[in-house]
Amino acid sequence: MPRGTHETYHLGDLVLQGGATLRDATLAYATYGTLAPDRRNAIVYPTWYSGRHWENEWLIGPGMALDPDRWFIIVPNMLGNGLSSSPSNTPPPYDRARFPHVTVLDNVTAQHRLVTEHFGIEQLACVTGWSMGAGQTFQWAVSHPEMVPKILPFCGSARTSEHNKVFLDGVRAALTAGSGFRGGWYESQPTAGLRAAARVYAGWGFSQAFYWERLYRQLGYSSLEDFLVGFWEGFFLDERDANNLLSMLWTWEHGDVGATPGFDGDLERALGSITARAIVMPAEKDLYFPPEDEAYEVSHMPNAELRVIPGVWGHFAGGGANPVDTTFIDRALAELLAE
Amino acid sequence: MPRGTHETYHLGDLVLQGGATLRDATLAYATYGTLAPDRRNAIVYPTWYSGRHWENEWLIGPGMALDPDRWFIIVPNMLGNGLSSSPSNTPPPYDRARFPHVTVLDNVTAQHRLVTEHFGIEQLACVTGWSMGAGQTFQWAVSHPEMVPKILPFCGSARTSEHNKVFLDGVRAALTAGSGFRGGWYESQPTAGLRAAARVYAGWGFSQAFYWERLYRQLGYSSLEDFLVGFWEGFFLDERDANNLLSMLWTWEHGDVGATPGFDGDLERALGSITARAIVMPAEKDLYFPPEDEAYEVSHMPNAELRVIPGVWGHFAGGGANPVDTTFIDRALAELLAE
Numbered sequence: 001m002p003r004g005t006h007e008t009y010h011l012g013d014l015v016l017q018g019g020a021t022l023r024d025a026t027l028a029y030a031t032y033g034t035l036a037p038d039r040r041n042a043i044v045y046p047t048w049y050s051g052r053h054w055e056n057e058w059l060i061g062p063g064m065a066l067d068p069d070r071w072f073i074i075v076p077n078m079l080g081n082g083l084s085s086s087p088s089n090t091p092p093p094y095d096r097a098r099f100p101h102v103t104v105l106d107n108v109t110a111q112h113r114l115v116t117e118h119f120g121i122e123q124l125a126c127v128t129g130w131s132m133g134a135g136q137t138f139q140w141a142v143s144h145p146e147m148v149p150k151i152l153p154f155c156g157s158a159r160t161s162e163h164n165k166v167f168l169d170g171v172r173a174a175l176t177a178g179s180g181f182r183g184g185w186y187e188s189q190p191t192a193g194l195r196a197a198a199r200v201y202a203g204w205g206f207s208q209a210f211y212w213e214r215l216y217r218q219l220g221y222s223s224l225e226d227f228l229v230g231f232w233e234g235f236f237l238d239e240r241d242a243n244n245l246l247s248m249l250w251t252w253e254h255g256d257v258g259a260t261p262g263f264d265g266d267l268e269r270a271l272g273s274i275t276a277r278a279i280v281m282p283a284e285k286d287l288y289f290p291p292e293d294e295a296y297e298v299s300h301m302p303n304a305e306l307r308v309i310p311g312v313w314g315h316f317a318g319g320g321a322n323p324v325d326t327t328f329i330d331r332a333l334a335e336l337l338a339e
Numbered sequence: 340m341p342r343g344t345h346e347t348y349h350l351g352d353l354v355l356q357g358g359a360t361l362r363d364a365t366l367a368y369a370t371y372g373t374l375a376p377d378r379r380n381a382i383v384y385p386t387w388y389s390g391r392h393w394e395n396e397w398l399i400g401p402g403m404a405l406d407p408d409r410w411f412i413i414v415p416n417m418l419g420n421g422l423s424s425s426p427s428n429t430p431p432p433y434d435r436a437r438f439p440h441v442t443v444l445d446n447v448t449a450q451h452r453l454v455t456e457h458f459g460i461e462q463l464a465c466v467t468g469w470s471m472g473a474g475q476t477f478q479w480a481v482s483h484p485e486m487v488p489k490i491l492p493f494c495g496s497a498r499t500s501e502h503n504k505v506f507l508d509g510v511r512a513a514l515t516a517g518s519g520f521r522g523g524w525y526e527s528q529p530t531a532g533l534r535a536a537a538r539v540y541a542g543w544g545f546s547q548a549f550y551w552e553r554l555y556r557q558l559g560y561s562s563l564e565d566f567l568v569g570f571w572e573g574f575f576l577d578e579r580d581a582n583n584l585l586s587m588l589w590t591w592e593h594g595d596v597g598a599t600p601g602f603d604g605d606l607e608r609a610l611g612s613i614t615a616r617a618i619v620m621p622a623e624k625d626l627y628f629p630p631e632d633e634a635y636e637v638s639h640m641p642n643a644e645l646r647v648i649p650g651v652w653g654h655f656a657g658g659g660a661n662p663v664d665t666t667f668i669d670r671a672l673a674e675l676l677a678e
């Protein structure tokens with residue numbers, strides 16, 4: 001499927017958790033494979049911070065766990081990512097800097113409507129995702145336990161930790177500090193801020209040891225500076241919009257399954273309500289979703305296993321950048337789906 | 340000694356490693372204790388990134404290893420810190436954004452002149468320091484092995500790692516992205532950039548677990564946001580100057596004892612030349628000077644021991660913020676000085 005090809009589900013007026021109504025909201029999604037007649041082979045695989053559906057495709061393919069010959073894989077684009085309803089594509093008055101705050105639960109609510117109303121699916125086979133996609137995975141399991149028998153969240157968390165928020169706040173500070181940002185009412189993309197945010201992000205995305213070993217050379221970059229410009233600045237300039245990034249940043253910052261209605265802010269109780277069989281996979285040297293945090297969350301889940309992705313690729317162990325890590329995740333998914 | 344009280348050593352024209360001459364250069368310093376008649380009780384304890392001599396005083400005191408009743412402790416302020424020659428206090432044409440690049444070796448050269456020319460000291464008892472102060476400590480041991488029998492660098496390195504440079508680059512990007520910075524020719528301090536840099540720094544200074552456990556409450560902060568504003572933004576606004584911070588950032592980024600003349604860029608050979616007995620003390624969860632890096636450096640030093648400061652305070656384990664860590668460092672210093 002070429003980059004950018006997707007379907008659009010029209011949600012109508014989506015009332016958000018924060019109270020605003022997103023009128024004529026849309027959910028952009030792509031599917032891989034064929035929905036079985038009994039509609040029981042569907043897997044939801046949400047996107048991550050700034051990611052688009054085609055940037056999930058590295059984990060989908062013939063012979064892999066997410067084999068389109070067997071499964072019907074639905075990749076919904078996160079609200080705010082520029083394809084689903086976002087600051088950049090919503091008409092006034094809720095456009096750009098005025099786009100309302102969207103929660104992880106809002107995303108899952110929209111996805112649930114796509115899955116049930118549009119596809120008529122009553123039970124999923126599995127939910128999986130990287131990073132903020134993992135956050136959406138946890139939220140699916142808390143909000144719709146009857147529909148979600150298995151989850152495999154990798155390099156993410158059910159609640160965004162305080163340290164993670166500090167990291168995000170640094171990215172926001174860099175993104176908005178530039179003169180071109182103008183409170184979100186920029187005429188053209190505030191590239192100075194986008195580049196600054198990229199530089200801040202660079203230290204967090206991969207581990208200290210990744211840089212020590214200069215593994216960016218495996219990715220085709222000739223020097224540290226080439227990696228910072230070519231990979232990181234390129235990443236933030238790749239059709240990404242500053243307000244979109246800030247919208248998703250807010251979503252990430254406020255990720256917390258304990259905030260699901262009925263749990264009254266009680267993270268542990270929300271985790272305890274997850275009936276899905278879970279393999280929770282943090283990466284050994286992830287600097288913002290460290291394994292300790294996931295060990296804590298797993299300890300409150302009745303049917304979960306912690307399985308750490310070993311190695312030095314940090315958060316991007318789950319980004320498809322390193323074949324060894326991809327194989328490790330793929331095998332765990334295969335094992336979970338075979339159970 | 341009240342904040343800000345110091346002596347000034349006039350260096351005359353200081354020719355820097357990069358080729359520029361800093362005319363009428365000055366080294367601001369403070370001393371604690373009395374120089375013995377045989378001049379063999381002197382300890383050099385340089386400052387760190389943005390630190391001033393009074394911010395080193397937490398490790399000095401009666402009954403501590405650095406006891407002024409026994410030792411003559413010299414705390415030289417780093418070039419660029421606003422007290423020694425700096426962008427903020429150098430007259431045109433080398434003022435502000437035009438202040439020349441200063442290396443760690445330039446600092447040690449200036450300090451060496453203070454110690455030998457002004458105090459007539461031929462051998463030091465020890466050199467110690469935190470963070471960039473640790474970098475200067477390594478440099479002393481490489482540049483003047485005959486003068487330095489013992490070193491205790493903590494939470495720093497002999498060469499700034501690539502990941503550490505990435506972290507610094509994020510701080511720089513945030514600091515300079517603001518509209519008020521004007522390429523360093525600001526009319527008043529670019530506080531938006533300083534505050535953004537503070538927010539970026541906040542995620543790195545303490546560990547993930549520090550935030551998880553909300554240990555900022557032990558420091559008197561009532562919430563995460565109170566810590567980010569009260570501690571971090573306050574830190575960067577406390578009489579600190581943007582060009583000074585950028586000058587020291589460059590110094591830090593280029594820290595490398597292998598660049599000492601005679602070693603031809605060979606870090607391992609420079610480390611191997613250190614004759615001083617060394618206790619090298621990284622902090623267990625330091626995010627930019629991780630223990631692995633120091634394990635590598637120690638493995639190339641003939642007379643060094645790696646002693647990791649345990650706990651979750653990250654880089655600030657060496658900043659005097661946590662009494663337990665302070666005691667741990669103090670005891671190691673006492674042991675080294677007693678040998």
